[in-house]
Amino acid sequence: MRILQVSAEIFPLLKTGGLADIAGALPLALVAAGEDVRVLLPGFPAILAGVAGLAPVADFRAPWGGHARLLKGHIATAGAADVPAYVIEAPDLYDRPGNPYEDANRRPYGDNHRRFALLGWAAARLAQGLDPVWEPELVHAHDWHAALAPAYLAFADWRGRRRVRSLYTIHNLAYQGVFAPWTFTELGLPHDAFQLNGLEYHGQVSFMKAGLYFADRLSTVSPTYAREIQTPEQGFGLDGLLRGRSHVLNGILNAVDDAIWNPANDPLLAVGYDVRRPGGKTTCKASLQQALGLAVAPNAPLFTIVSRLTEQKGLPLVLEGLDALLAQGGQLALLGSGDGWLEDALRRRAAAAPDSVSVTIGYNEPLAHQLFGGSDVALVPSLFEPCGLTQMYGLRYGSLPLVHRVGGLADTVVDCTLEDMAAGIATGFTFDEFSGEGYQRALRRAFALYARPADWRRVRATAMRRPADWGTAAARYIEVYKWVLGQIN
Structure with missing residues (x-):
């Protein structure tokens, strides 16, 4: 199958979150499975610099009349086949320093509707022959940035050629790409597209809704999240639409790229280790404590957070429970950025206890x-979590996840109950009620298990053995692609 993957970022060239990891790993897994895959990316500086062998394919015009150029090159990957890549060259839209979505004051760029409409528009133009030597059979659009692609395909003139189908993947329903109603006039879509059964969302334009309504099939990044987004609690106003399209909605769990996230041969670690030779983790812990200025205390359980610093990620629970964590002899090491008040609060806690808290x-x-x-x-x-890669990295590296049991967290972490430990399936700690008490009960269970080293080692080994390979995930996507193309009834 000829598949065009469309996303706003891709690892290792440009990453602001988990979307980039998935956008980078899935094409490689599909290529390894024998599919003909290419990616389409906006021409941000990091992407233009990272795609090798760029050469012009065609010039084209945006719906509002702006000029753009389609380039083609490849993304080189160590130990794997290169991934062919299209890049949209439009300096007036993409040639900006820093964050690809926001200005230096963390305000979304005022022309984001144009910047990401052009991504979907270019995907539709490729589907209609913009590159004379390759046309996709299916366009796979990721998140709101690429969500107009299915709408452009739905309204395209297919007379004389086979209609190209679309799959739209929701990575986080909370971020919907909502814009003022006047922006619709610049999108190049017919008037009929701006209605309840289309892009209109409470009088505004919703890119996310375009993908949800017009794509031939939908997917999201975990089975539990696929069910949760059909409820008012987690549907963010789109649960009715999602319930109406539940027959074409699949939940496919994300995976971990073993070429990048593997403690046995990770060059970024002090020493490698694996489930059969776990001793190197002790060396890694001491090296990390020393590097961060924490007390080098092998018996102090070290907790970590690698996250966007937002309320959605449950950081207020961590702040509320930090005194209890420290009182029980624990340490905390955090990496992330986000809401200013959270950054400031965490910095203050690190300054007050530098031997125990690193931010x-x-x-x-x-x-x-x-x-x-x-x-x-x-x-x-997290309050909600579509899939989450952090807990998967934790499992892979023997850092037992402590999670709120929602979305992909519920699908990947098994609580250390007595019966699940006896069955040999426990991999971490979960809590159901999103509250300080629920979180701190799970925290106490973590300390209790850590005080039993033999049991801790057994659970850690189970966690590290948990399969999370992209080959399995890619096979599920291939099955969905076949459904979209009518190869499976």
């Missing part, structure tokens, strides 16, 4: 690997 604001890929390699527990107490 690094920003993002640092090597440090993220070292935090999972050196920590004992990965904290992911």
Whole structure:
């Protein structure tokens, strides 16, 4: 199958969150499975610099009349086949420093509707022959940035050619790409598209809703989240639409790229280790404690957070429970950025207890690997979590996840109850009620298990053995692609 993957970012070229990891790993897994896959990306500086061999394919015009150029090159990947890549060259839209979505004051760019409409528009133009030597059979659009692609395909003129189908993947329903109603006039869609059965969302334009309504099939990043988003509590106003399209909605659990996230051969760790030779984790912990200025205390359980710093990620629960964590002899090491008040509150706690609390604001890929390699527990107490990769990295690196049992967290972490430990399936700590008490009960269970080293080692080994490979996930996507193309009834 000829598949075009469309996303706003891709690892290792540009990453602000988990979307980039998935956008980078899925094409590689599909290529390994024998599919003909190409990616389409906006021409942000980091992407233009990272795609090799770029050459012009065609010039084209945006719906509002702006000029753009489609380039083609490839993304080189060590130990795997190169991934062919299309890049949209439009300097007036994409050539900006820093965050691809926001200005220096963390305000979304005022022309984001144009910047990401062009991504969907270019996907539709490719489907209609913009590159004379390759046309996709299916366009796979990721998150709100690419969500107009299914709408453009739905309204395209297919006379004389086979209609190209679409799959739209929801990575986080909370971020919907909602814009003022006047922006619709610049999108190049017919008037009929701006209605309840279309892009209209409480009088505004919703890119997310375009993908949900017009795509031939829908997917999201975990089975539990696929059910949760059909409820008013987690549907963010779109649960009715999702219930109406539940027959074409699949939940496919994300995976971990073993070429990048593998403690046995991770060059970013002080030493490698695996489930059969776990001793290197002790060295990684001591190295991390020393590097962060924490007390080098092998018997102190080290908790880590690698996350966007937002309320959605459950950071207020962590702040509320930090005194109890420290009182029980624990340490906390955090990496992330986000809401200013959370950054400030966490910095204050680190300054007050530098031997026990380390806070690094920003993002640092090597440090993220070292935090999972050196920590004992990965904290992911999110209010909601579509899938989550943090807990998967924790499992892979033997940093037992402590999670709120929602979305992909519920699908990947088994609580350390007595019966699940006896059955050999426990992998971490979960809590059901999103409250300080629920979180702190799970925290106490983590300390209780840590005080029983033999049991801790058994659970850690189970966690590290949990399969989370992209080959399995890619097979599920291939099955969905076949459904979309009518190859499976």
